[in-house]
Amino acid sequence: MKQFALNAVVYAALCFVGTAMAASSLKLEHGWIRWLPANLPAAGYVTIRNDGGKPMKLIGAESADYGMAMLHRSAQKNGSDSMERVDSIAVPAHESVVLAPGGYHLMLMEPKHPIKPGDTVRISLHFDDGEALQAAWPVRPANAQ
Amino acid sequence: MFSKPCQFLLIACSLVLLAACAQQPQWQLNDVRGHLPDLQFDLTADNGKPMTAADLRGKYVLMYFGYTHCPDVCPLTLVHLHLLMQKLGADADQVRILFVSVDPARDTPQVLHQYVVAFDPHVIGLTGTADQIAEMAKRYRAAFNRNAPQPDGGYEVSHSSAIYIFDPQGRARLLGTSADPVDEFAHDLKLLIQSG
Numbered sequence: 001m002k003q004f005a006l007n008a009v010v011y012a013a014l015c016f017v018g019t020a021m022a023a024s025s026l027k028l029e030h031g032w033i034r035w036l037p038a039n040l041p042a043a044g045y046v047t048i049r050n051d052g053g054k055p056m057k058l059i060g061a062e063s064a065d066y067g068m069a070m071l072h073r074s075a076q077k078n079g080s081d082s083m084e085r086v087d088s089i090a091v092p093a094h095e096s097v098v099l100a101p102g103g104y105h106l107m108l109m110e111p112k113h114p115i116k117p118g119d120t121v122r123i124s125l126h127f128d129d130g131e132a133l134q135a136a137w138p139v140r141p142a143n144a145q
Numbered sequence: 146m147f148s149k150p151c152q153f154l155l156i157a158c159s160l161v162l163l164a165a166c167a168q169q170p171q172w173q174l175n176d177v178r179g180h181l182p183d184l185q186f187d188l189t190a191d192n193g194k195p196m197t198a199a200d201l202r203g204k205y206v207l208m209y210f211g212y213t214h215c216p217d218v219c220p221l222t223l224v225h226l227h228l229l230m231q232k233l234g235a236d237a238d239q240v241r242i243l244f245v246s247v248d249p250a251r252d253t254p255q256v257l258h259q260y261v262v263a264f265d266p267h268v269i270g271l272t273g274t275a276d277q278i279a280e281m282a283k284r285y286r287a288a289f290n291r292n293a294p295q296p297d298g299g300y301e302v303s304h305s306s307a308i309y310i311f312d313p314q315g316r317a318r319l320l321g322t323s324a325d326p327v328d329e330f331a332h333d334l335k336l337l338i339q340s341g
Binding site (some may be wrong): 038043080102 | 213214217219221222227263264288297299303304306322323
C-alpha cells in the first residue's frame with residue numbers, strides 16, 4: 001500500500017511537470033530571414049503569438065548559424081529613418097507581436113558559415129520566464145516581399 | 146444682359162480656365178518643382194567609376210540616401226522601389242534609382258555593387274569621400290547622423306527618409322518618403338512620364 005501510494009505521488013508529480021513543460025503559451029509563426037550580400041547584417045522576422053493569460057517579454061535571441069543576434073526596432077521620425085537596439089519586446093497576454101520590415105526585427109551578424117537564400121537558419125528566442133523557443137527559418141533573397 | 150460678343154468671350158474664357166485646371170496634374174507625392182536644386186553630383190558609382198548627374202540626363206531619377214549595414218529600412222525601401230519598377234513595366238527603362246551611401250567609410254563601390262544588384266537592375270550605388278557625401282546631402286537637405294559605435298566597432302546611421310524624383314532634364318519635381326505607398330510613386334511617375 002505504501003509502495004502504491006508512493007508510485008501514485010511520483011506518477012502524479014511527473015504528469016504535472018510534463019504538462020507544465022509541454023504547455024508553452026507562445027507560438028512562433030511565419031519566421032524568415034532577409035539575406036544580404038557581402039556578409040552584411042541580415043534581418044530576422046517572425047510573428048510571436050501569446051495564447052496564455054500571462055504577459056511575456058522577448059529578451060534575447062541566439063542563432064547556431066550567426067555569432068551575434070540583437071533585437072532592433074526601426075522608426076521613421078521627423079523625416080529620418082533610424083533604428084535602435086531594444087532590450088526586450090513585450091508580447092501581451094492573448095495577443096500577437098509581429099517582427100516585420102519597418103518595425104521590430106532581429107539583426108543577425110557574423111555568419112559562422114556561408115549563408116545564402118534557400119538555406120535554413122536556426123534561431124532561439126529567449127523569454128523573461130526563462131523559456132527558449134527554437135525555430136528554423138528560411139533564408140530569402142534581399143528583395144523578398 | 147450681355148451682348149452676343151461679350152457672351153461668347155465669357156464662355157471662351159471659362160472654357161480656357163477649365164481646360165487649364167484639368168491640365169494641372171493631381172500629384173499624390175509632394176510637388177517640389179522649383180524648390181530643390183537640380184540633380185548635380187560628383188561621386189563614385191558602384192562600378193568603381195566616377196559618375197556625375199550628366200550621365201543620367203534623359204532618365205527619370207529617384208534618389209534615396211541609405212547605407213548597406215542597415216538590414217531593415219534600407220532593404221525595405223529598395224524592395225518598394227523594385228516593386229515600383231515592376232509596376233512601371235516598359236516605362237521602367239527610362240528610370241534609374243540612386244542609392245547614395247551615408248556611410249562611405251564602409252560602403253566601398255564593391256560592397257555597394259553586391260548590395261544594389263541584389264535588389265533591382267535599375268539601382269545605381271553611389272559613394273565617395275566623406276566630404277563629397279556631406280556636400281551631396283547638404284545640397285538636398287538630407288540630414289544624416291552616424292551614431293556612437295558599439296563595443297564591436299559597429300555603428301548605425303540615421304538618415305533622411307526622403308525619396309527625390311528628378312525629370313530627364315535633372316530638375317527636382319517630386320518628393321516622397323520611404324513610408325509612402327508604392328502605388329503613389331507609381332501613380333506620380335506614370336503621370337510625370339506621360340506629361341513628357
